Amino acid sequence: MVSPRPQSAHSPATDGEHGDTAEPSWPLTTWQGWHRFATTDPPAPPQPGAPARSRDERLTYHSAFVTIRTPAISTLATQVRTLMILGRHQQATARPSLIVTGPAAAGKTTALLHVGRACHLAHTRKNPAPPGSAHAAVPVAYVLVPPGATAKTLITEFARYVGVPTTTRMTQTQITDAVCHTYSQAGVQLVLIDEIHRLNPRTTTGAQAADLLKDLTERLRATFVYAGIDVTDTPLFSGTRGAQLAGRATLITCGPLPARHGTREPFRDVITHHKTGTLPRHTTYLHQRTAGRIGSLTRLIRQAAITAICDGTERITKTSLDTIRLDHLAETHHHPRTRDR
Numbered sequence: 640m641v642s643p644r645p646q647s648a649h650s651p652a653t654d655g656e657h658g659d660t661a662e663p664s665w666p667l668t669t670w671q672g673w674h675r676f677a678t679t680d681p682p683a684p685p686q687p688g689a690p691a692r693s694r695d696e697r698l699t700y701h702s703a704f705v706t707i708r709t710p711a712i713s714t715l716a717t718q719v720r721t722l723m724i725l726g727r728h729q730q731a732t733a734r735p736s737l738i739v740t741g742p743a744a745a746g747k748t749t750a751l752l753h754v755g756r757a758c759h760l761a762h763t764r765k766n767p768a769p770p771g772s773a774h775a776a777v778p779v780a781y782v783l784v785p786p787g788a789t790a791k792t793l794i795t796e797f798a799r800y801v802g803v804p805t806t807t808r809m810t811q812t813q814i815t816d817a818v819c820h821t822y823s824q825a826g827v828q829l830v831l832i833d834e835i836h837r838l839n840p841r842t843t844t845g846a847q848a849a850d851l852l853k854d855l856t857e858r859l860r861a862t863f864v865y866a867g868i869d870v871t872d873t874p875l876f877s878g879t880r881g882a883q884l885a886g887r888a889t890l891i892t893c894g895p896l897p898a899r900h901g902t903r904e905p906f907r908d909v910i911t912h913h914k915t916g917t918l919p920r921h922t923t924y925l926h927q928r929t930a931g932r933i934g935s936l937t938r939l940i941r942q943a944a945i946t947a948i949c950d951g952t953e954r955i956t957k958t959s960l961d962t963i964r965l966d967h968l969a970e971t972h973h974h975p976r977t978r979d980r
Contacts, residue, residue, distance in 0.1 A: 667752070670801050673781050676752070677759040694948060701944040709933055711893040712750045715739060715864075718889060719754050723828060723862045734856055734887075738835065739866040741893035744934030744966060747866045750893055751831050754864070755779045758829045777801065777825035780861075784837045790847040794818060797855075801825060815851070819858045827861050836867035840880045849880045894931075921957055928960065935965050 665672035682703040685692060692700070718737055726734030739747045762778035782796045791811040797818045798805050805814050822830075832852070839845035856863050865888070870876065876885050907922045918925065918940070929935035942963045943955045952959070 667781050668783050668796065668800060670777060673755075673759075673779065673800075677756045677779070678763075697948055698945060701941050701948070709746055709750070709893075711739070711741075711746060711891060712753050715750050715891050716754050716757060718891065719758065719829065719862065719864060722889075723758075726862055727860075734860075734862060736856065736863040736865065736888045737891060738870055738884075738888045739864065739891050739893050740870040741868070742932075743868055744932040745893045746933035747868075747893045748833055749933070751833060751864060751866045752781075755781060755829060755831050762828065777822075777827055779829045779831065780822065780827050781831045781833070784832060784834045784848075786837060787844070788837055788848045789844040790851040793848045793851055797822075811851075815854070819855070822859055822861070827859065830855075830859065830861045830863045832863065832865045834867060835865040836870050836873050836875065839874050840878055841874045845874075846880060849875075849884070853880075853883065918955070921960070924957055924960070928965070939963055939965055 665675065667673050667676055682700050684700075715737065722735050722737065739750055741747055759779045763776050766776055768776065780797070780800050782793075782800060785792050785796060791814070794811060794814045795805055797803075798814055798821075801818075801821050803814070803817050803821050805817075838848055838852075840849040852863070867873070867875070871890070875881060907919060925936060925939070929939060939960060940955070943960050946963070947953055947955055947959060
């Protein structure tokens with residue numbers, strides 16, 4: 640029999656005043672790793688009047704990932720909150736779900752993690768663990784679809800997150816029953832599933848994995864949110880299974896930010912938190928360099944800041960930005976290849 644909150648080394652139970660047992664090596668796809676991520680304050684810029692930070696402290700700050708709140712994150716947060724309320728007492732059929740889609744480096748995973756962290760913190764604030772309790776609430780689960788996923792390898796990822804012990808002799812049904820029992824007892828309310836584009840319902844194993852997800856949405860009292868690259872262009876929405884998913888999932892597109900949208904300037908809006916006279920005046924250049932992709936933008940700014948600290952210039956200029964080599968997508972857009980004549 641599986642304990643609702645396993646007490647092993649893989650347990651989501653925590654010790655100590657702050658419930659922090661996770662080593663830095665624990666990945667986000669385990670409860671320990673997720674708990675550390677959700678409860679660790681994101682890096683913050685120095686406050687006015689605060690002592691100057693050391694070189695190492697500044698390098699650490701710029702090397703840490705900083706979430707830029709985009710329109711897609713705001714939309715996803717609102718939708719998740721609404722669907723969690725909508726599906727709270729639904730039992731007869733699969734609850735409505737969300738799919739975050741878009742091209743690579745558009746901020747899909749960032750949006751997923753940001754909303755998951757917000758849900759985790761909101762739940763633990765409203766439902767603190769009783770004094771002396773060794774258990775922490777488990778409101779959110781984060782799972783990656785493994786490459787070439789089968790139903791059994793996928794459900795094993797769900798089991799690994801909360802430390803449900805599995806063996807090669809266990810059947811898929813046995814693992815699924817243990818997962819559903821444990822997730823229900825632990826109070827999981829939001830299930831985040833990343834890399835959903837890896838599922839291919841046109842294959843036998845992919846179809847079985849898709850059926851597993853549908854089964855889980857019916858058995859667990861949780862809202863499911865998926866994220867994947869351009870899912871509408873994949874087999875995910877094809878056939879009978881695809882029609883079922885499309886019929887209960889709301890699609891949220893997380894794409895590159897345009898320089899202009901009507902009278903608004905969405906791309907400029909995301910960088911105005913920087914001091915006036917620095918990055919905002921380079922909006923046009925930054926949009927050109929990154930094609931409006933948030934992932935490329937954050938990488939460009941962070942690399943430029945680290946370079947400016949290391950070389951002693953202490954300034955980010957257009958010239959210094961132009962020396963930074965970005966991901967292939969951004970570089971291809973910035974310097975498009977010409978056809979050989």
